[in-house]
Amino acid sequence: MSIETTEPGAEVIPDLDSQEFWDRAATGATTFSYQVCDSCGNQQFPPLALCRRCHAEELTWSDAPLDAVVRSWITVNHPIYPYLVDAVPYRVVLAEAAPHLRVLARWRSDVEPSLGLPVELAIGPGEAGPMPVAEPKADAS
Numbered sequence: 001m002s003i004e005t006t007e008p009g010a011e012v013i014p015d016l017d018s019q020e021f022w023d024r025a026a027t028g029a030t031t032f033s034y035q036v037c038d039s040c041g042n043q044q045f046p047p048l049a050l051c052r053r054c055h056a057e058e059l060t061w062s063d064a065p066l067d068a069v070v071r072s073w074i075t076v077n078h079p080i081y082p083y084l085v086d087a088v089p090y091r092v093v094l095a096e097a098a099p100h101l102r103v104l105a106r107w108r109s110d111v112e113p114s115l116g117l118p119v120e121l122a123i124g125p126g127e128a129g130p131m132p133v134a135e136p137k138a139d140a141s
């Protein structure tokens, strides 16, 4: 996966939990990195210092294909931050990249999302910096 940005000044500012994800994304790999809990097997994204399910500290990085399917979506009409005033309305999809691995991603298409629609994940531009984005697979729209 590569990191694609278009807006000037927007850059990734990783924290301790997300540094590994951004390092992996910057390599141009064709996978989406996520954490797997060594204790309970929970798969999680975004990355955290602890397992979201059992709070274990031992997490291992793994990679899923960029292929995913839409499991849900919403249209955001209310700008919760001032920098989103010009962005609304916009859509956010919950995309399943691997069994039990769901990623919130900005929808990047004029095509209406639908349940089970095949999509491809990427890191694309967002108002506050790079973020997960999803668009329909070329053969699905």
Ligand SMILES: [Zn+2]
Pocket: 037, 038, 039, 040, 041, 042, 051, 052, 053, 054, 055, 056
């Ligand atoms: Zn766990």
